[in-house]
Amino acid sequence: MDNVNVAIIYYSATGTLHALAQAAAKGAQEAGAHVRLRRVAETAPPPAVNSNATWAQHLRDTADVAEAGHDDLLWADAVLFGTPTRFGNPASQLRAFIDATGPLWAQGRLADKVYSAFTASNTAHGGQESTILALSNTFYHWGGVIVPPGYTDPVQFRSGNPYGASHVAGDGPPAEVTLQAAAHQARRVAETAAVLKAGRR
Template sequence: MEPVNAAIIYYSATGTVHALAQAVAEGAEKAGAHVRLRKVAETAPPEAIGAKPAWAQHLQDTADVAEAALDDLEWADAVLFGTPTRFGNPTSQLRAFIETTGGLWYQGKLAGKVYSAFTASNTAHGGQESTLLALGNTFYHWGGVIVPPGYTDPVQFRSGNPYGTSHVAGDGPPNDVSLEAARHQARRVVETAAALKAGRAA
């Protein structure tokens, strides 16, 4: 049986979601998946980026991370999307990428894959759950199999979000609990995708 192909596709302005995405990639790899870690293109104007030094610095620090392409979605058996929350929704940068997927969707090439999502917000009640649920609306349209972490590991009782890994960026960089929650979510997604792949091959 071939290993699961897992794509981690994310947007991060100042590095919080990038750190979560790296932990997701670690969890997926440890679960035996082939992993592609991909950032979506930055669409914000240079003057907005330049006005926030941490934003400009993160762009520079992640210049070597490949940008997401439609091929990454077609290749994947499982996709985990990461985004900061913007007024309770995914960022426009991630949405811009998602809105290029119409051709794959029309051909049925996004159906039957496993999908999951993770996020961060500046405050504890800054729209984390609504952001994850909003991404779920896209997964429904694609005919995806949505796999949340639920409360399937003790770390979830500490991280407090069964919808998907989330972190309060206002408290600082992702801590050990958030990073372990991200790894667990990835393992659960890969294990589910592997079971589906094996069942379809049988």
């Protein structure tokens, strides 16, 4: 399989999406991909962050994770985006990153890449699928190739989301089955990107 570049770009307030992103990075690496794990900038005001001790602590704990930039999108053959749900939509922090990509889109530099998404919500029916579908709207505009996990691995029948890996944060940290689902999704993304890259060559 051709080596491909996979960027995993995520926003995490209290650590759930960070854990899923790490699992996705591992899965992509297992598929032979070069991986960049990147967090988007925190845009919430300090008083809001500091009002939640777990939020503030996670921000400190992940200070060494490189911040996402447009160069990561240009470098990547495939991109997985991770975000918590916010009323059935991606978090504003991730949207701010995406909304600044207009110049790249206008030049066609985001087209023909593989895209996928994963998420978490506080409750079992808190908008996980609609959040992933909302991100897909962006991928359509970019001219991307959307690759969901589907039910392409036995773990998907246990994790239950063919749209993208997802977790109910109110139940605690992601369990092993959820992490396996995130890893499978990233492997599938990397493998698909490799096939496309080889075919184009």
